[in-house]
Amino acid sequence: MHDGREVANYILDYADDNGIPMTNLGLQKITYFCHVWFLISANKPLIKQNFEAWEFGPVLPYLYRFFNKFSDQKITTRATKLDRNTGSEVIARINMDKTEESLLESIVSFYSKLSVSQLVEQSHVSGGPWHEVWHHEAKVNPGMQISNQAILNFHTSKEMLYTLQ
Known part of the structure; x- marks a missing residue:
């Protein structure tokens, strides 16, 4: 498993390389869909x-806080993390095998073509x-966390045919 900052930076690099302006909201949604697809596919x-x-x-939340300064504008920096060996802040980079990277690239390529409103609608x-x-009936739902099991249950119970073409 990876730190979300590493995945976010991968998405931002892809967006920059392909001339796609990426906002905080778009980044959050694409990061989420990358996570969903990994749960389903891998x-x-x-x-x-x-x-x-x-x-x-x-x-x-930590990604939101890091990139919140950009509001609805294009993100122009990368998320950082503390290097445990040096104690300094470094850009968070993802390290994955070729199969995982190929899957991640396919997901990012597909979802980065959608508008932010389409991404929000799908999520x-x-x-x-x-x-x-979000629509939990209880009075208290601390952290409003979305579990991996809930993601899997929904996406596998719908018998949906998923394609990234």
Whole structure:
């Protein structure tokens, strides 16, 4: 499993290389869909941390805070993390095998072509993981976390044919 900052930076690099302006909201959604596809296709989580259900969809709070300064503008920096060996801040880079990287590139390529409103619409699907957590009937739902099991249950029970073409 990877740190969400590593995945986010991969997406940002892809977007820059392909002339796609990436906002915080778009980045959150594409990061989420990368995680979803890894759960479905590779049968393992891509990201260590859980997503939370926020008003505009699934969010990794620490990513939101890091890129919030860009608001709805193009992100021009990369997420950093502490290097445990040196104690200094370094750009978070993902290290994965060729099979995982190929899958990640396919997912990012597909979803980066969608508008932010399309991404939000797809993440808000009725009965989906975000919807079930956001519209929880209990008075308290601490952290509003979207579990990997909820993601798998929804996407595998719908018998949907998924394609990234």
